[in-house]
Ligand SMILES: Nc1ncnc2c1ncn2[C@@H]1O[C@H](COP(=O)(O)OP(=O)(O)OP(=O)(O)O)[C@@H](O)[C@H]1O
């Protein structure tokens with residue numbers, strides 16, 4: 001198969017709850033919560049450490065069983081790992097025995113796609129995250145931030161209709177972070193995949209999202225879903241606008257109410 005763009009998926013979360021362990025060791029990690037995400041939305045999950053963001057992402061991807069409730073991707077119930085979504089885990093690791101390019105190609109091979117047909121696209125992607133010249137290096141020869149940029153290429157190379165990105169920019173320095181954030185926004189504007197994005201940065205969530213889910217401290221519940229009504233594209237200058245500042249203040253107020261700010 002040659003490069004294609006999948007259609008963006010809808011995601012529906014119905015009364016989803018997750019408990020880990022049992023008896024005295026039981027941990028109520030998430031929920032119950034509901035959420036409907038329309039095709040092509042960019043939704044951020046924002047909440048304190050341990051509130052279940054990664055747990056929810058893994059359940060959407062079909063990599064972790066729910067305790068209660070249902071999740072649908074494109075109206076299909078999620079009951080097995082999904083191959084139609086692009087995932088970047090919080091601690092994304094590249095396989096050490098493959099080069100940077102080999103790691104990106106692995107994503108294609110796992111899906112039975114023809115890597116040769118994607119050669120130009122992989123070059124473009126690695127160029128866009130400033131990894132030119134490192135295509136044939138091993139992961140151990142890269143810095144943490146460079147590895148994270150390579151992992152982001154791996155998550156998006158097959159242009160999935162749905163992207164689940166768990167703190168994809170967390171290990172980047174401020175300048176690289178802004179550049180990759182702009183690239184991600186550009187990719188989203190051009191292709192309109194459905195994106196679920198985890199971040200600890202309220203500013204980043206406002207800059208990138210159509211909506212923001214504010215999650216309570218553990219056990220995390222989606223407490224507020226906030227529409228972000230700002231024009232696109234949103235560069236750093238948007239942070240000075242009145243609408244941005246009032247959205248930021250509103251979310252800070254909510255976290256202040258939880259006692260986490
Ligand atoms: N495999 C697991 N077994 C037992 N408990 C787990 C497991 N994974 C997560 N938990 C617990 O579930 C809760 C939610 O964890 P999760 O990793 O989803 O939080 P998070 O919101 O992603 O936090 P962070 O912002 O620090 O990444 C935590 O209390 C954690 O200890």
Ligand SMILES: [Mg+2]
Nearest residue numbers: 053054055090
């Ligand atoms: Mg997490």
